[in-house]
Amino acid sequence: MSNQTGNDFVRDVYPNLPEVERVRVDLAAAYHLIEYFSMSDSIYTHISARVPGDKEHFLINPYGTRFGEIKASELVTMDLDGTIIDDPCDMGANPAGFTIHSAIHGARPDLKCALHTHTVSGVAVSSTQTGILPINQWALQFYHGVSRHTYEGIALNLEERERLVNDLGRTNKILILDNHGLMTMGSSVGEAFTLMYNLERVCKVQLAVLASAQPINSIDSSVCESTYEQYKHFAEISQRHGFHAEWLAYLRLLERVSPTYKE
Numbered sequence: 001m002s003n004q005t006g007n008d009f010v011r012d013v014y015p016n017l018p019e020v021e022r023v024r025v026d027l028a029a030a031y032h033l034i035e036y037f038s039m040s041d042s043i044y045t046h047i048s049a050r051v052p053g054d055k056e057h058f059l060i061n062p063y064g065t066r067f068g069e070i071k072a073s074e075l076v077t078m079d080l081d082g083t084i085i086d087d088p089c090d091m092g093a094n095p096a097g098f099t100i101h102s103a104i105h106g107a108r109p110d111l112k113c114a115l116h117t118h119t120v121s122g123v124a125v126s127s128t129q130t131g132i133l134p135i136n137q138w139a140l141q142f143y144h145g146v147s148r149h150t151y152e153g154i155a156l157n158l159e160e161r162e163r164l165v166n167d168l169g170r171t172n173k174i175l176i177l178d179n180h181g182l183m184t185m186g187s188s189v190g191e192a193f194t195l196m197y198n199l200e201r202v203c204k205v206q207l208a209v210l211a212s213a214q215p216i217n218s219i220d221s222s223v224c225e226s227t228y229e230q231y232k233h234f235a236e237i238s239q240r241h242g243f244h245a246e247w248l249a250y251l252r253l254l255e256r257v258s259p260t261y262k263e
């Protein structure tokens with residue numbers, strides 16, 4: 001984008017799209033990026049987004065598609081009771097995905113997107129009692145604001161939804177599903193994705209440090225606190241003209257490596 005401004009790029013990716021269509025494009029992009037960065041799990045796990053408007057509807061992937069195959073026009077629309085409102089490919093949706101994602105969208109209208117992964121590093125850290133250790137700069141982004149939810153089996157029991165949202169709390173955007181995987185959420189698809197990208201990297205580093213079996217440098221708690229605040233500040237200023245700067249960079253990457261997401 002040598003001579004292209006950020007706003008020009010936004011117009012190219014979202015040509016006159018109403019907000020409801022932008023959310024579809026963003027959600028499909030997040031699926032492609034999760035696959036591109038090797039965070040997918042075959043056809044499993046989900047990313048969901050709240051449909052803008054008054055209705056309590058959310059978008060999720062058609063069951064059975066690889067994340068890199070997903071197209072914006074083929075996403076499934078569901079309501080919070082699990083009724084499928086629109087299913088362009090007639091493929092349905094995964095009931096376990098419905099349980100977890102409907103819980104979050106029903107309880108936290110501030111969250112427009114919920115992203116769940118099963119990666120080796122994420123599942124490994126979710127299986128430890130310590131969770132995220134504050135042992136490097138990247139990890140300090142998660143010094144606060146991380147919730148945990150005890151494993152109850154594959155999430156098919158709708159009664160689990162209440163416990164899950166109680167564990168998440170009213171403000172947190174990170175949820176470690178114990179012995180299972182990771183969840184990040186955001187006020188936009190871009191925020192949820194960038195949080196997951198960073199969280200996944202933190203889990204990988206933590207496992208590498210622990211595998212080294214070397215003594216670990218500790219970081220003073222006052223430095224942990226101030227660095228966490230610095231990350232919060234950077235996250236706020238990354239929003240330019242209503243767009244998440246880091247997210248736009250990821251969309252430019254997709255234009256090159258996987259442009260079918262927006263079809």
Ligand SMILES: [Zn+2]
Nearest residue numbers: 045118180181
């Ligand atoms: Zn899962």
